[in-house]
Amino acid sequence: MTFDYDLFVIGGGSGGVRAARVAAGDWGAKVGLAEESRMGGTCVIRGCVPKKLMVYASGFPAAFEEARAYGWEMWDTRFDWAAFRGRLETELDRLENAYRNTLINAGVTLHDTRATLVDPHRVRLATGQEVTAKHILVATGGRPFVPDIPGAELAVTSNEMFHLPALPDRALIVGGGYVASEFACILNGLGVKVTQVYRGAQILRGFDDEARGHVATGMQAAGIEIRCGTDVMRLERTSGGIRAVTTDGADREYDLVLSATGRRPNTEGLGLAELGVRLGRMGEVIVDRFSQTAVPSIHAVGDVTGRINLTPVAIREGHAFADTVFGGRPTAFDHELVASAVFTQPELGSVGLTEEAAREQEPIEVYATAFRPMRSAFAGHGDRVLMKLVVSRATRKVLGCHIVAPEAGELIQMAAIAIRMGATKEDFDRTCAVHPTMAEELVTMRKPVRTA
Structure with a gap:
């Protein structure tokens, strides 16, 4: 044919x-x-x-x-x-x-x-x-997926966020994934009063628990109101904006509601x-x-x-x-050890297993440190960086790396190369630090904070 x-x-x-x-x-x-x-x-x-x-x-x-x-x-x-x-x-x-x-x-x-x-x-x-x-x-x-609730048509999705006629004064972000969390930080940084609601126990489900908790704490310190364990029941148009009724009994008015509840x-x-x-x-x-x-x-x-x-x-x-x-070269992409970044403020970079997943797989050691970075500490800010390595006790291989820090996406890309190559904790230890940097902490953590 x-x-x-x-x-x-x-x-x-x-x-x-x-x-x-x-x-x-x-x-x-x-x-x-x-x-x-x-x-x-x-x-x-x-x-x-x-x-x-x-x-x-x-x-x-x-x-x-x-x-x-x-x-x-x-x-x-x-x-x-x-x-x-x-x-x-x-x-x-x-x-x-x-x-x-x-x-x-x-x-x-x-x-x-x-x-x-x-x-x-x-x-x-x-x-x-x-x-x-x-x-x-x-x-x-x-x-984007928009839940079928009364007044759902009053919400926008991520598709419309780049073409808003004007920035709102008050915004409600519905969802706890990376899209919701990133837009919460974006709007907050642009001067919008932001509330984020999520039906789960903590935002950024699927990421390392300690890392996502660190991100949530930083977002709240920046002025974002995060209300977990709640969801929107209905939206109504009012003379002053959009009224959102949530499962925790709150009844508030917003200028913009973003539905970021998955795709x-x-x-x-x-x-x-x-x-x-x-x-x-x-x-x-x-x-x-x-x-x-x-x-x-x-x-x-x-x-x-x-x-x-x-x-x-x-x-x-x-x-x-x-x-x-078409090339006669059978090639299958390996979906293991794919690094990712969440561009929240603070930013999250992650590659490999979370502590929770690794613990289910085998005995592990966890190396972690949290500290105030030099740049913002000098300016009197209280934000903190998190560096974390999850290590196999049997093979000594680094199973996962999780970073919460400015430019964490840039940092995790480099860590991903080493982890992809099968680097052990001792390989990290043998690597000389670049000082003064945030990333030097990845090669200077000597004692595990916990084992499992």
Whole structure:
């Protein structure tokens, strides 16, 4: 059978773009790609890139305050949301064009429309056109999930946070994950009075308990009200804003409510289940280690598979798929020891096992230290850094590293290399410290604080 394409990709996010570029540019495949929204996907357009720019913007008030302590005479400062939003939108336009041009230069044919599956080798575009492909890759990512409560339509999601007409005076953040916690810190840094509610016992579920507790304490010290063990029952429009009634009996009014209660895979209406593609409980596409579904010609990568919802993971999965199918190099991305960062204030970096998970697996030693970093201590601030290593008592390998500190994401990337290589605690001990730095504590902790 003759096909229109060797590969047709549904979704123009990080995973789909990488797969298409490598298949076409490196391996000479004839590739088509359909994207119903903007090229670049969640990360570039509605996620990590604009969010990180907002993190930078929100950090300046604290930096200004520190500067005064260091002898700088500071002028009166005022944040211009409209000016920032304009520059942000210009930057997103630039990045989208860069993604688009990268694909075009690799020889990929772009279709700016929605695509659904008709059969294992046929795709129908929203324009009515149908195309055939030897292989189809689903890379449609995820979308925010909004709980079905009365007044749910009054809340915004993370998609809208980058395009607000104005900053609110009072904001309610619903959720305890990284999206909720990051936006709580962003808005707080920009001068918004922030309340965060989460139905669980502590925010940032899934991360090391000690580390997430450290983050929560820092957020509260910065002025964020965190109310755990509670949830929103209903929202109502009032003359002065949005009234939120919560399960702890509170009844308060806000100018903005952000629903950040998780994400769901974008599989609805694609026609996957009808073709025999297995879907999980949340709608995620079930794939094997080579990203192949139950239908041999259909693959999936990125957040739509629900494996690890991180942009670099989607990119590596997409690259591995292209190398496997079109390069003749069977490659499976290893999902173990993937480092991550939460861009809260304070920031959290993590790689490997949490103390809780490691304790369930084998006997361990825990090395940890908390201290006031030199820069902020000099300025009279009370914030504290946490450095933590989880070590196997049997092999001496470092099983996990957790850092709560300014630029923790930058620090954990370097630690991840060592841990990925199988570094032992003694390898860390033999490494000479760089002084004076925060990171030197990772190689100077000599005695465990506890064993388990």
